[in-house]
Amino acid sequence: MASKDDFKPALLIVDLQEDFCPPNGSLAVAGGRDIAPIINTLLSLPFTLKVATKDFHPPDHISFASNHPPPNNKPFESVVTIANPYNASEIERTRLWPDHCVQGTPGAELISELDVAKIQHVVEKGQDTRVEMYSAFAAPFRDPPVANSGLADRLRESGVTHVFVVGLAMDYCVNFTAVDAAKEGFKTYVVEEATRAVDPGAWDEVKVSLAGHGVKMVSVEGREVER
Ligand code: VGL
Numbered sequence: 228m229a230s231k232d233d234f235k236p237a238l239l240i241v242d243l244q245e246d247f248c249p250p251n252g253s254l255a256v257a258g259g260r261d262i263a264p265i266i267n268t269l270l271s272l273p274f275t276l277k278v279a280t281k282d283f284h285p286p287d288h289i290s291f292a293s294n295h296p297p298p299n300n301k302p303f304e305s306v307v308t309i310a311n312p313y314n315a316s317e318i319e320r321t322r323l324w325p326d327h328c329v330q331g332t333p334g335a336e337l338i339s340e341l342d343v344a345k346i347q348h349v350v351e352k353g354q355d356t357r358v359e360m361y362s363a364f365a366a367p368f369r370d371p372p373v374a375n376s377g378l379a380d381r382l383r384e385s386g387v388t389h390v391f392v393v394g395l396a397m398d399y400c401v402n403f404t405a406v407d408a409a410k411e412g413f414k415t416y417v418v419e420e421a422t423r424a425v426d427p428g429a430w431d432e433v434k435v436s437l438a439g440h441g442v443k444m445v446s447v448e449g450r451e452v453e454r
């Protein structure tokens with residue numbers, strides 16, 4: 228028989244920060260601010276644990292186009308190779324961005340529309356200047372792992388079984404965070420109305436990829452969203 232212990236859900240609010248939101252964010256995601264009300268509604272529900280993540284970069288972060296020499300230094304366009312700092316043979320190709328979410332700047336703040344008083348734990352990520360870190364769990368490097376945030380242990384300590392991911396951006400940090408949550412063994416969902424993409428054209432492709440990793444897209448209506 229299913230018991231209450233079989234369902235201990237966490238809400239993971241990814242990077243709902245000024246720099247990812249119009250009108251002034253340096254890496255504004257279209258409609259990013261519009262998801263705050265629905266996330267506040269989710270925050271009023273009895274989740275076992277409510278977590279917010281913050282992209283939190285030093286000014287010399289490797290993902291900023293401004294920190295690379297020309298000609299391969301165009302925000303949104305250029306792609307560079309990043310190596311695992313502890314194992315140069317493990318490499319990742321990664322896109323460059325405008326400077327964003329710099330530690331201590333207003334752009335790194337959670338947006339004021341968010342009901343932050345209901346958030347119990349904040350994860351800051353992307354502090355290691357040498358690696359990109361879309362996932363709130365760790366950088367993409369696995370051999371050896373880099374920049375473990377401790378989030379998986381925090382969720383397990385609370386007995387969390389299911390993880391509901393919302394926030395920004397659907398095709399980057401929400402995507403990678405949800406995939407890692409599933410890899411960590413949590414039943415993982417992305418709430419469709421509570422996220423927005425940097426590249427809306429990538430939406431369907433990301434959905435298929437999420438499904439391939441066992442992550443389900445759900446709607447606040449309660450039905451599973453068809454893909
Ligand atoms: C993100 C690009 C760069 C995100 C973070 O939060 O999705 N995207 N850094």
Ligand code: ZN
Pocket residue numbers: 282284290327328353
């Ligand atoms: Zn970033």
